[in-house]
Amino acid sequence: MALTRRQLIRTGILSGLVVGGGLGLVYVRRRLDDGDALAKFAAGGGAGETALNAWLRIGTDGRIVCGVHRAEMGQGVTTSLPMLLAEELDADWRQVSYEFTPVDKDYFNFGILLRGEPLGPTEGRFWARTGTGLIREAFHQLGMSLTISSSSTIDAWDTLRQAGAEAREMLVAAAAERWSVPAARLMTADSVVTDPQTGRTATYGELAANAARQRPSGKPRLKQPGDFRLLGRSLPRLDVPAKVTGTARFAIDTVLPGMLYGAVRHAPRVGGRIASFDARAALAVPGVRQVVPLGDRAVAVLAGDTWTAQRGAAALVIEPLATDPVQPDTGAQQQSYREALDSAGASVFRDDDGVPAALGAEPLTAAYEVPFLAHACLEPMNCSALFEPGGATGERLTVWAPTQAPSIARDEAAKATGLSPEQVEIRSTLMGGGFGRRAEIDFVLEAARAAQAVPGRPVKLTWSREEDVRHDMYRPAATGRVRGALGADGRLAALDYTLVSESVVASNFQRMPTARGGEAAKDRSALGGALDSRYALPAARMAYVPREDGIPTGFWRSVSRSINPFLLESFMDELAVQAGADPVEFRLRHLEGLPAEQAVLRAAARLGRWGQPLPAAPGRRFGRGVAFIESHDSLVAQVVEVSVADDGVLRVERVACVVDCRTVIHPDAVEAQITGGILDGLNAALQGRITIRDGAVEQGNFNDYPWLRLADIPEIVVELLPQGGRPGGVGEPGVPGIAPALTNAIFAATGERIRTLPIGTTVGAVVGAPSGATIAGRG
Secondary structure, rough: OOOEEEEEHHHHHOHHHOOOOOOOHHHHOOOOOOOOHHHHHHHHHOOOEEEEOOOOOEEEOEEEEEEOOOOOOOOOHHHHHHHHHHHHHOOHHHHHEEEEOOHHHHHHHHEEEEOOOOOOOOOOOOOHHHHHHHHHHHHHHHHHOOOOOHHHHHHHHHHHHHHHHHHHHHHHHHHHHHHHHOHHHOOEEEOOEEEOOOOOEEEHHHHHHHHHOOOOOOOOOOOOOHOOOOOOOOOOOOOOOOOOOOOOOOOHOOOOOOOOOEEEOOOOOOOOEEEEEEEEEHHOOEEEEEEEEOOEEEEEEEOOOHHHHHHHHHEEEEEEEEOOOOOHHHHHHHHHHHHHHOOOOOEEEEEEHHHHHHHOOOOOEEEHHHHHEOOOOOOOOOOEEEEEEOOOOOOOEEEEEOOOOOOHHHHHHHHOOOOHHHEEEEEEEEEOOOOOOHHHHHHHHHHHHHHHHHOOOOOEOOHHHHHHHHOOOOOOEEEEEEEEOOOOOOOEEEEEEEOOOOOHHHHHHOOOOOOOOOOOHHHHHHHOOOOOOOOOOEEEEEEEEEEEOOOOOOOOOOOHHHHHHHHHHHHHHHHHHHHOOHHHHHEEEEEEEOHHHHHHHHHHHHHHOOOOOOOOOOOEEEEEEEEEEOOOEEEEEEEEEEEEOOOOOOOEEEEEEEEEEOOOOOOOHHHHHHHHHHHHHHHHHHHHHHEEEOOOEOOOOOOOOOOOOOOHHOOEEEEEEOOOOOOOOOOOOOOOOOOHHHHHHHHHOOOOOOEEEHHHHHHHHHHOOOOOOOOOOEE
8 A cells, every 4th residue: 555656746745845845844854743642642641651752651650651553463563663662762671561542643654655765765865855754744644544565663663763762862851950960971771861970860750750841852863773672682572461361352352331232244246235125034033132224235233242143134135236237257257357468458557668579479478367365354354333422522433443544444434423533533452363454444334333323332343254255355366467588698588567457556445535546547556566576677568457347355465466476476487497597596697786685585595495305205296486576675585395296185395484674673573474474375375265156255254265274384484684774564575475486386396387376276287186186284
């Protein structure tokens, strides 16, 4: 969801640099932007706590509460973000805790805007720094608080470190005032200010109240990486104790006095509307209290407990709107995508001179297909809401939401219930997985509407797994064709790349309009992972053919990078074979002049035992495959080792992965995120597939949309190779390379190429298995 420079110009944000160039001088320094949010965050504190800014409260007992303004989906931001603040604060980690912040525009996410540097690096570049400051302020006014695109850490790198440094400066100033000494001679460590000349000390808890009255300079000195005490260490995660003891509260755990429990049923067809419904059978279920229409796409059944509500919802008879178009069956959709590869209406985002001539009459050509994918979060969609009727303070709506987009959720919930945003409070919760699905707000709006139907009583609306799978916002299906030719030097001379798929940006815009816009034909992000490839491509044509099939698509872990690297990295392997080159060496040739990229690929080859003898076992063939990608400013190379039995049984034996995310905040968290991404990518490559028949999704639960079992998990080895700089993302980069590395490994083992995912439907042909391959457990 990161905005590009082209989109900035179109929305007028960059244009302001020309019209208001002088105004930009006001924003030369980065602003903390925490005025309104400070008061809100302070209001949530207990007795004896003082807020020094919108992310920090300090108690008289020394307890430090860090405000976390991004969604915690398991990725560890409730630890990594406090670490960034605590590092610059010189805090004692043993005294640190966290709390989710309220919704406020001051918690906007600037990291989604080209990783927080829309005009490129700002260090030592006056106009880039000035312009970035102006754009930052414009983005602040938009106030989008989002957790998406692996941007939490890079945004916090620019915000929370400053918040911690400014707070430390204020604490030092308070101590200097108390002791009547120069602030410059004081030192801080472990939440204590020390005067080394006199030996006097004061704890942060003792100084906090006076520190809050100090005026920050706005230009605090930030630490150099060599001075870090906390960053780069695997400190105890702040969220783990509650999760281990079972006291952690996810959204689905919300229980309130007088609560009604609801289940939801949607229109039978994916993305469709409801013409009518018959609630008589639902109301006849003992314990069902009420049936509530939620607009024209869903119906809620309210009861005294969730199970009764689910039984009632299952009894609803729902008729689809006859005038709605019926989405094509999967087979017809795939055929139409293949036919669209030569569409005259393609958006060509790169068109270098000389591509047709360099390709020649018989270029190497390969076509690839990937299916729709569901998110299948462990915690299904749910949300709780309380609508309070007008009184002395007027109508109010309180929402307990597992959302990645709290600011948008607040604004859209207000519209849905006829309130102003000021009348809506979003209370963030822990969530059992997000992967982009919880950046949508459909489940929030449904809970708000259900609560409005029963004013004064809280409602928790929970989707069944079947509703969750059949009414997702899916990773789009895609068909791609890649054509290439080698030069006399054995390197890639020309590449012709075409992708057909739905635009996630356009689909999402229909549900949640934003400044980014939603014109599918201009969606360059659809080619993410190909258009911005690190490989040297002397001449290339990159084309995108957007489709609109009425199937809602959304942000899935790594988004378009879960599609394009499969095509490009598979094709690079095919080119290497044509060139008679080792696949690793072939890639290294195309990364010349990029030492960081080459270092990651070489390290992965070492870790993956590339070039070493393969294992041997009777009746099994072994192979290794490699892939290299850049994702969210992180470099990732993966080597997969597989074995394929004579009867077609496929076993993924080992995955070796090297990651350069530039600067590591919490090593264990990075490794966990990369491992999780590998498993998501592996599952999608092996067995992930959503299919459509008669306008409806065929899958509904883990019996027909399966997930990897423990016995299916290969050995996974992750090595971190940080090479310095602003931190890259880690939530998504583990996903893109795994599918091509896996299919390249199968080719190495069997000599046959797999160009269609999931693999289970094609690998049987490799070894002649009559019913396709199965996945063998390691046990």
